[in-house]
Every structure is written in C-alpha cells, then in structure tokens.
Amino acid sequence: MRKSFRNLLFILLVIGISCSEAPKGETATTSLPVYKDVPYLQDYSIKYDKQEDDQLLFEAYMDRNEVIQVSSSDGILRTHDGQFLYPGVLLQDKTYRPLTDKNISAMTVYQDQFVYLDDEAVLGNAWAGSLYLKHNLPKANIFAAGTDFDFLISDGQSLQYVSKNNPGWQGALSKDKTISIKFDQKTNSFWILGEKSVTSFNPKDTNLKTVYEGSNFTSFALVDNTLILTTLDGYLEVDATSGKQIGDKKIKLPWTEINYVDLIDGHLWFGSTKGAFKLKEDGKFSYYYGKRWMPSNNVKHISKGTDGSILILTDTGLGQIVFEEMTLYEKAQYYEKQVRNRHIRLGFNATLVDMDNGNFDTGRLSDSDNDGLWTTMYLAGQVFRYAVTKSEDVLQNCRESMDAMERLFSINPVPGFPSRSFERSGYINQLHDPDRWQHSSDPEWDWKSTTSSDEAIGHIFAYGAMAEIMDNDLKDRAIVLIDTLMSHIVRNDLYMVDYDGKPTTWGRWNPEYVNARPKMVGDRKINASNIIGMLQTAYHFTGKEKYKEKAFDLMDNHGYLDNLMWPMKDVAMAPDDADDWSKMLSESWNHSDDEMYFVGYWGLYRYAFNDTLKTKFKEAIIDHWEIERPEKEGAWNIMTALTGTQEFDLEEAAWYLREHPMDMVAWEVMNSHRKDITFIAPNFREQTTAEVLPPDERRVQRHNGNMFTLDGGSNGTQEYSAGDIWLLPYWMGRYLGVISAPQTMD
Known part of the structure; x- marks a missing residue:
C-alpha cells in the first residue's frame, strides 16, 4: 500500500495530533512578506x-502492488519490516514456492509486473502465469522487455530475441x-x-548496428x-542517430x-561508488550519501517504484527514497512528536547518545554543558507555538521545561546562579567530568557548574518571550527568573560567580574583561551586545532602575554601544601584539557567537530603551544578517524579521526548513570529495564553498555550527532533537507572521 505521511507518523507512534493544535492566527510585527505554507515534496x-x-x-524493482523484489546471487529477495528510521531486511522470497527451485539470474x-529470467526461459507470475518464453542461453543474466511480450x-x-510470435533470433x-x-x-x-561499444537492435529486421565505440563503459x-x-x-x-x-562532459x-x-x-539518476545523485532542472544535483539514505554508498542499480519512490540498490542493501507531500506544519507535527518521544530528559531538551547504528532503543539521554x-x-519555540495555537498540550510542554529551568537555580547553593545541568548522583558524573559536577544538598542529585554566557543569553531570551506572550502563571515565573539571574550578574559586577x-x-561582561579585547575581536562585540539586551529585558519586565542605569553606564561610559555597533565585516583576528587570550578567541569566525547574537537580538531590539537605540540596534542586527546570508540559516533569517525589515531572505529560510532532513540521526556525511561544488580559498569565516549545500546533504548540526562544514557526523551514534534546530525557527516564523498557517490540510 502507498506509504503516506500519516502512515509514517503511525510507524513512529506519533498518531493522535490533537485538533486543538490547529492554528489560531499569527502575530505579525509589521506588514512583512509571508511564506505560504503549501505542500511540497x-x-x-x-x-x-x-x-x-x-x-x-x-537489481531492485517494485510492481503495481507495491511489492519490492531484489535479484541476487541467492535468487529473488523481498523486503521485510522496513520503516522510516527502523531498517528492515532482505529475505528470500518464498511467495511463489516453485520459483525457489529455479535458477533465476x-x-x-x-x-x-515482475518478469524473471532463468537458465531456460523468460517467465512471470502475472497474466495467470502464461508468460513463458524459452531461450537457448543457459547462462543468460541480462535482459530487457519490449512492447509486446518480447x-x-x-x-x-x-x-537472443524471444517473443510469443517469434521462435527466437x-x-x-x-x-x-x-x-x-x-x-x-x-x-x-x-x-x-x-564494455566498449553501443549497438542498436531492431526486432523487425533483426539488424544489429554498432552506433559508437569507446572503452570502459x-x-x-x-x-x-x-x-x-x-x-x-x-x-x-553521443548522438544516437549519427553516433558522434x-x-x-x-x-x-x-x-x-x-x-x-x-x-x-525526466531526470537523470546516477549511482556511483560514493552515493547516488539526481540531476535537477537548474543543473545542480540532489546528492544522496551515507546511511541517512541507504545502507552503503556503492550503488548498483536505481529504479522508480510504482508509488513514486526511488529504489537505490547498493552492495549491502536497499534504500527506498520516499517522496511525500506535506506542509511545514505537518513536518512540525512530526518533529514535535520526535522531541517528546525521545528527547526530554528531566524536562530538558536533550540528545540521544550511545546508539548502535541508529537504533534508538540502544541509546540514552545525555546531559550537556548547554542543557540550559x-x-x-526549545522552550522559546514552544512559547511561540502556544501563542499561535493556545494548545493546553503545548502549555504543559512549557511548564515541564520551565520546571527544569527553575531547578537549575535552586539545586545549587549560589543565589541567582543557574547550573549548566543536573542529574541523579552517581559515579558517572564524577568520573567523566569531576571538575564541573558538584554534589547538591540532596544526596540524590548532582549539579554541573562553570555556567557560560551561552546559557545566560538563552535563559533571558526564553523568559523574555514567555513574559511577553504568556497570560498565566508562567509569565510571573519567567519574570522572577529574569530578575534572579540579572540580579546575580549585576550584584557580582557583571560576572557570573560560581560556587x-x-x-x-x-x-x-565586565568592562575590565570586555574592553581588554582589541576592537576587532568578536568577544568584545558579542559580550556588549548580549549584556545590553539582557539588561533591557530585565528592566522591561521588572521596572527596576538598577538594570537601566547599568546599561546606560556601559553604553555611555564604557563604549558598549560602540562595541555592539562594530561592523561585522571588521571582526577579524587579533593583531600580533595582542594578548594570548584575545588571539585564541579570534583564530577564526565563531559560529557559537552567531547563535548567541541572534538569540540575544530578541531582547536587544524588542525591549530597546528608546526609539533612537532601537534604530541603532536594527542597524547592527541587519549588518550581522548581511554577513550571514551565504549560510542561508533559517533561524537567523527569521529572527532578523523581528526588526520589521522587508528583506530577510524569507525564501532561503523556508528552503532551510523544507530541505532539513526528517532523519535527525548523526550519520557520517562526506562532501569534500565532490567535484560538482566550487571550493574557495581558506578564509577567516571558514567558508569552504561558493554556495552552501542543502541541509539534507550536510551533517545534522545545531545553529552554532558552521553551515559550510562539508564532512562530519558519526556512524549513527546520536540523534539530535529538533526542538532547538527546527522547531524554534518554524514557530518563531509563525508567531511573527512570516510563515502562514498550512494552506491545505488533509
């Protein structure tokens, strides 16, 4: 039967999408361009x-009943028990027992309909088994069908040419x-x-005509x-008529x-020793490499299934590439279930690790330095989702994540200090990272110390969105955490102070540290940008003057406004006479900083103290976005839309969301060998090619990775959560009104 998206969801235990999830309208910041969420493949x-x-x-083929068979050195095989993300196997086909006695080659x-070649005849089980054309080539192993059972x-x-009306040429x-x-x-x-020629054969005159000669075909x-x-x-x-x-190439x-x-x-499909690829109308290729798509990369045969799928047979098995019509909204529903089913650890948005060759049932949920x-x-994405849907189920997701975030503060003894993570006590924590894991007052629990600015800006971003959008107890809880964290930072002279x-x-974020960096070093700009956005958020929701006073002190007396307005094109390596720390910080472009910038832009722009600053902050955001445009990063493009600019590469953002693979497993991916991409000289930004590859041809990665990294991943040992990677930009786009509700719903 035809594999539909709903069948896919059933396979993954994701049936039951609630009608309460139906979109209830978006909140646009201004009259912005809108991507219409129509079905795509x-x-x-x-x-x-x-x-x-x-x-x-x-060879591998599918018949009109959507049965797949594979010819092999052990006869005919058929597919068994394969599902998306749950590989099946190829078994000997015993459906027609008499065929198992034949030497099918x-x-x-x-x-x-399936047609077989053995050492005596061409035969089939369709047409009531009447197809049986004998031949005289007992070692025959190659054949093709004509138009009239010939x-x-x-x-x-x-x-040998055989047909029902011909004794055999x-x-x-x-x-x-x-x-x-x-x-x-x-x-x-x-x-x-x-091997070295191409010949035509016309059955009418039984004429063999050599059209072209060469070698090593x-x-x-x-x-x-x-x-x-x-x-x-x-x-x-080669011209088939002239032979020239x-x-x-x-x-x-x-x-x-x-x-x-x-x-x-109408598309040429190539099977190679390093994957399969389809030639598109624009002259570029869709490249299918690695276990994301097929059991191995040594492709032997390609055919089209009667259900529209593509069967790619390799030396170790079969990859069936299925094409399903869906909207971004439907893709979001799949990812929502993926997160809830396999990626929630104590309320955290976590990665599944230690998997055996992509087998989810062998994996474990892992803590991370960046759990916060x-x-x-993920929490911010759910807040935006709640604003769009008003779903009680989504509200519960927010509550569970908020419980985890609040406990990051309460599980350690330092007032206002958010832990990196927490976990039940045990030798594993102390053995693997004893410098960071600390015992809490509860002997059952440990907490992870040394929290970084990455976590701090993430906290303020999510709590700011929650405080702005929520109209329930979560609003008050978010404001409390904003005040708790920022009070700690201000009280400790703009540092996060550990146990x-x-x-x-x-x-x-202290000027003594920040301004010690030369102006071209990115840390000077990022720290200034983040702390001003954090202080603005705190003032906006608490009304406490200490946050506003500190922000203006930094801008007026310590150059933080100039720091954050520093042009992105001028971020570069530290000079030779700089200190070693500055040199280390600026060895190359920092993509984690990009993530921190854009996450922080929500508070920097949205809660600006006045319109003059808001105009400047918009300028800084768009300046950053301009330099990021080659990466076609969906999150950065959509976040730029919050400024109200009409140009934020909406189509590229939608391209990112459409092209992102459904399979979030960290399979090994290789692209550096490819001859169809244009490489550029090594550079500070570590951009390797003239044009970024689609997400489904790259390793699965978070937003803090370099989108121009060509190789990476692992042998199916991890599955990433879509919570931060995909759902955040999608639901932010829906909330900002730049992605429409689905235009057609089944």
Missing part, C-alpha cells in the same frame, strides 16, 4: 539490509561483451551496451536522441565513478 528513506555478507545484489518489470536477452557473449556483438540492455519505445528498438541511458554513456571517470554524450560524441558530477544511470521522470541553552531555545566565589570562564 519531502524525501526520507526506508532502508533494508542484506543478511549474508557474501550475497551479491543485482535477473529480473525486470513489464507492464508494472524480450532481448544475453549471457554476455550471445544475444540469435546473434552476438562484434568483439565485445554485453553488460546491459535497454528498450527505446520511441523507435521500438533495443540498445545493447558493451559501465551503464547507459537514452535521453530523447542522446545516449548517456557512463564510465568510472564520468560520462559522455556531443562535445565533452557538460556537467560536473559529484563523483565520477559511475556504476549506473537511468532516466526517471538547548532547552531555552567557589570566582567568575566562570565565559560568564564575563
């Missing part, structure tokens, strides 16, 4: 692994070995690929009247060792 993979290491896999589909078969050396290629046969319906002729496809001939060094194009090569392939090519729905940050980013009475390494 979302791809994801269902994988099936072979069970025997020495088993060879040849190849298969294809004809009229969307087939051309080969054992590599000889050819036999012939052979001249001084070549057949490796593939395909049929062209337009000319009603077969094309035969040899691996596969071929016919596009209109052009032959696409692949090798282990790319491909070439058409120029040189016109398109740079991601990888040139091509095993297979086929034309599917990842959770506040030992010393400032933490990164919780430092």
Whole structure:
C-alpha cells in the first residue's frame, strides 16, 4: 500500500495530533512578506539490509502492488519490516514456492509486473502465469522487455530475441561483451551496451548496428536522441542517430565513478561508488550519501517504484527514497512528536547518545554543558507555538521545561546562579567530568557548574518571550527568573560567580574583561551586545532602575554601544601584539557567537530603551544578517524579521526548513570529495564553498555550527532533537507572521 505521511507518523507512534493544535492566527510585527505554507515534496528513506555478507545484489524493482523484489546471487529477495528510521531486511522470497527451485539470474518489470529470467526461459507470475518464453542461453543474466511480450536477452557473449510470435533470433556483438540492455519505445528498438561499444537492435529486421565505440563503459541511458554513456571517470554524450560524441562532459558530477544511470521522470539518476545523485532542472544535483539514505554508498542499480519512490540498490542493501507531500506544519507535527518521544530528559531538551547504528532503543539521554541553552531555545519555540495555537498540550510542554529551568537555580547553593545541568548522583558524573559536577544538598542529585554566557543569553531570551506572550502563571515565573539571574550578574559586577566565589570562564561582561579585547575581536562585540539586551529585558519586565542605569553606564561610559555597533565585516583576528587570550578567541569566525547574537537580538531590539537605540540596534542586527546570508540559516533569517525589515531572505529560510532532513540521526556525511561544488580559498569565516549545500546533504548540526562544514557526523551514534534546530525557527516564523498557517490540510 502507498506509504503516506500519516502512515509514517503511525510507524513512529506519533498518531493522535490533537485538533486543538490547529492554528489560531499569527502575530505579525509589521506588514512583512509571508511564506505560504503549501505542500511540497519531502524525501526520507526506508532502508533494508542484506543478511549474508557474501550475497551479491543485482537489481531492485517494485510492481503495481507495491511489492519490492531484489535479484541476487541467492535468487529473488523481498523486503521485510522496513520503516522510516527502523531498517528492515532482505529475505528470500518464498511467495511463489516453485520459483525457489529455479535458477533465476535477473529480473525486470513489464507492464508494472515482475518478469524473471532463468537458465531456460523468460517467465512471470502475472497474466495467470502464461508468460513463458524459452531461450537457448543457459547462462543468460541480462535482459530487457519490449512492447509486446518480447524480450532481448544475453549471457554476455550471445544475444537472443524471444517473443510469443517469434521462435527466437540469435546473434552476438562484434568483439565485445554485453553488460546491459535497454528498450527505446520511441523507435521500438533495443540498445545493447558493451564494455566498449553501443549497438542498436531492431526486432523487425533483426539488424544489429554498432552506433559508437569507446572503452570502459559501465551503464547507459537514452535521453530523447542522446545516449548517456557512463564510465568510472564520468560520462559522455553521443548522438544516437549519427553516433558522434556531443562535445565533452557538460556537467560536473559529484563523483565520477559511475556504476549506473537511468532516466526517471525526466531526470537523470546516477549511482556511483560514493552515493547516488539526481540531476535537477537548474543543473545542480540532489546528492544522496551515507546511511541517512541507504545502507552503503556503492550503488548498483536505481529504479522508480510504482508509488513514486526511488529504489537505490547498493552492495549491502536497499534504500527506498520516499517522496511525500506535506506542509511545514505537518513536518512540525512530526518533529514535535520526535522531541517528546525521545528527547526530554528531566524536562530538558536533550540528545540521544550511545546508539548502535541508529537504533534508538540502544541509546540514552545525555546531559550537556548547554542543557540550559538547548532547552531555552526549545522552550522559546514552544512559547511561540502556544501563542499561535493556545494548545493546553503545548502549555504543559512549557511548564515541564520551565520546571527544569527553575531547578537549575535552586539545586545549587549560589543565589541567582543557574547550573549548566543536573542529574541523579552517581559515579558517572564524577568520573567523566569531576571538575564541573558538584554534589547538591540532596544526596540524590548532582549539579554541573562553570555556567557560560551561552546559557545566560538563552535563559533571558526564553523568559523574555514567555513574559511577553504568556497570560498565566508562567509569565510571573519567567519574570522572577529574569530578575534572579540579572540580579546575580549585576550584584557580582557583571560576572557570573560560581560556587567557589570566582567568575566562570565565559560568564564575563565586565568592562575590565570586555574592553581588554582589541576592537576587532568578536568577544568584545558579542559580550556588549548580549549584556545590553539582557539588561533591557530585565528592566522591561521588572521596572527596576538598577538594570537601566547599568546599561546606560556601559553604553555611555564604557563604549558598549560602540562595541555592539562594530561592523561585522571588521571582526577579524587579533593583531600580533595582542594578548594570548584575545588571539585564541579570534583564530577564526565563531559560529557559537552567531547563535548567541541572534538569540540575544530578541531582547536587544524588542525591549530597546528608546526609539533612537532601537534604530541603532536594527542597524547592527541587519549588518550581522548581511554577513550571514551565504549560510542561508533559517533561524537567523527569521529572527532578523523581528526588526520589521522587508528583506530577510524569507525564501532561503523556508528552503532551510523544507530541505532539513526528517532523519535527525548523526550519520557520517562526506562532501569534500565532490567535484560538482566550487571550493574557495581558506578564509577567516571558514567558508569552504561558493554556495552552501542543502541541509539534507550536510551533517545534522545545531545553529552554532558552521553551515559550510562539508564532512562530519558519526556512524549513527546520536540523534539530535529538533526542538532547538527546527522547531524554534518554524514557530518563531509563525508567531511573527512570516510563515502562514498550512494552506491545505488533509
């Protein structure tokens, strides 16, 4: 049966999306452009692994009943028990028991029905089993179907044409070995690929005509009247009528060792020794690499399923790429269930780690140095979601995360100091990170110290959004935490002071520290920007003059306004005469700082003391956004919309959300080998290519990673939460009114 998105949700135990979740309207800051959330095609993979290491896999097809079969060195296999994120296996197909006794060497589909080749005949179980055309090539293992139950078969050396009205023509290629046969319906002729030639065969006159000669061919496809001939060094194009090569290779392939090519729905699909890729209308490729998409990267065969999916057969199994129509809203519902089902640890937004090859049931929820940050980013997203939906279920999500955030403060003995994390006491905490884990007054619990500015800005961002948007007890709880944290910072001379009475390494906003950095060093700008936004938020919701006075003191007497207005293009490495700490801080562009900036911009712009400052802050935000534009970062683009600017790369933000993979597992991803991307010289920003790759071709990463990192990930040992990575920008976009409610709902 057709795999639908609802079936996908059922598979993952995510059925039951409440009608109370239906959108109830957005809150736009101004008249901004709006992305209309219409259905688009979302791809994801269902994988099936072979069970025997020495088993060879040849072709994979789907029939009109959506049954998938694979021809192999052990006969016909079929798929078993595969679901999205839960791989199945390939088993011997015993459905038609008599077939298990036959020496089936190849298969294809004809009229969307399976057809088999064995050592005696071409046969099938459709058409009441009446298809049975005998041949004289006992070692035949290659064939293709024509238009009227006719087939051309080969054992590599000889050819035989069989049909219900023909006793069987036999012939052979001249001084070549057949490796593939395909049929062209337009000319009603077969094309035969040899290792060093391409030959046409017309059944009417049984004429073999060599069209082109070359060497080391691996596969071929016919596009209109052009032959696409692949090798282990790319491909070439040949005019099928004249037999002349058409120029040189016109398109740079991601990888040139091509095993297979086929034309599917007007697109060329290539299978290589390093993944599969589809040529798009714009001349670029959709690249499918690694276990996110298929069991291995050595692709042997590609075909289209009758349900619209693409079957990519590799040497170790099958990857079925499914394309489903969905809206961003429907994608959000899947991610919401992903977070609640597998990523909530004590109310924190956590990562699942120590998984065995992507198996969720083998993983564990892990604490993080940044539990406070990842959770506040998730919490802020849920606050925006609540503003849009008014869902009681969403409100409960907020309460549970807020419980965790409040306990970060209460579990340690330092007034107003937020812990990094907390966990039940045990040797694991002390063994793995004894410098940070501290015992609480409750012997059952430990807490993690050395909290950084990353956490602080995340706290203030989420509490500010909650205090502004919520109309219940959470509003008051948020304001209390804003005041608690900021009182600690102001009381301690703009430091976060740990249990030992010393400032933490990164919780430092004091002018003595900040202005010790040369102006081009990013820490000077980021710390000034963050602390002004934090103080503004505290003043806005508490009305306490101490926050306003401290902010203006920093801006008027310590240059913090100039610091935060420093142009992003001038952020650079520290000079040779700078101190070692400044040099360390500015070795390259800091993408974690980008995350802290944009998270902090909510309070910097939204709660500005006056319109003059608001205008300046808008200038600083847009200046930062301009330099970030090449990354097409969905969160940064949508956050920039809070300033009311008409230009914030809305389409690129929607592209980020659409192209993000459904599979959040940290599979290994490689792109540095690709020949279809333009590399640029090493630079301070660590931008590696002229254009950023789509998210589903990169490693899964948070917003604090470099979007131009080409390689990374792991062998399925972790699954990231969508809470901070995807749901925050989506629900912020909905709240700001720049992403519409779904335009069509099933």
